[in-house]
Amino acid sequence: MTDNVPTLDGVWNQGWQSAVELRAALLGGEPLPEMPYVPVRLEPEEKAHAAVVLDYSRYYGMDVTYQQNSNFYFGSPVFVAAGLAADAIGNASARGRAEAMARAQWREFQQVTVYVTSTRLLALVDGTRWLSWYHQGNVQVHALLGEWAVVQMFPDCEPVRWQGPAAPWLAVLLVYLVFGEDNLRHHPELSALGPAFG
Template identity: 65%
Template sequence: MPADGQDAMWSQGWEQAVRFREALLDGFPLPTLPAVPVRLNAGEVAHAELVLDYSRFYGQNVTYSQSSGFYFGSPLFVAAGLAGQAIGNSVARSRAQAMAAPQWREFQRVTVYLTDQRLLALVDGVRWLSWYHSAMMQIQPFLGQWNVVQLFEDCEPLRWSGPAAPWLAVALVRLGYGLDHVRDLPEMNLLSRPVVGGSPDSGATGIADDLSHGGHTPLM
């Protein structure tokens, strides 16, 4: 797809978020969907179907093997063998430490259903997961980097990225914290002006570091 086509997707996503925020502040309700292809709770209302890039932030246990051996021959040969073995073990240890460090993992593009109670997504193509708004302790909208991070009390941080992320950020702030936060939260005020450029800026900060940018499918 040409670069200008990609820029148009990002610009459209931003404009939709701007209009959505303005509509909420003008007293309009969230949109609703007549039906979704997943089973909802009794009385649960579906608001949107979105396509977003999903990732989670956590560390993990990693094991690695250290090589050992016996070297026979001249002192130079033995020294070279031991040095090579030490280097190999050091590389394996460093690689394992890097893999174990807390970082964003499970990168994938998913379809997300937003309801008045939660977010639902089919992860890895086999698992339906839910994240309830009532369990969300904090929301971090990094709109300049086109992503929104949710922090929970009992599970790993969750990140949603892509052209629809600003729209989702507005919806989550409204559902999780109320209309006052949609109006007054500093990050939400970014949506009072047009997007600058089409693609995400580099240099994300805080827990949103290392966001990988690329072509995304437009969302709504």
């Protein structure tokens, strides 16, 4: 194994081995499996291939508001100065918290079931809304195998990160569905899964 292969045990080992086997099978010309049922309506000619449980998050910044204190102090100069200093410290602290919350970062952490189809990924997010990420709109797939993650980049929405034991397997499948067999064979981030024969 190479240096960038994570230490494996239990379900993590199974996830890694599944990714190795899927890559070998796809490069060997085997067809993708098809699921007979998914809980949502698919588009005409769309085929469901798998359902995996992963941690989901998106990367974005946001507008945050905070309230500043500006109290009126009456009394001795020491009392007034102490009150103004306390307000300044409180305002600086509130501003710092708001700036930290507003920075672009991974958000919306939750575990979801991801349905992989021939045209998109589907997931029920927040338990209330089905979201789709179409392979055709996917500009880049980052297989971050050492972090047990795969990140999808799109031109018109925030990056999406999938993380967990099944992430290497999903990375293999996404690279294949989005970019094809040649990219699957030569994708440098997938080299830790072993040699690409064929």
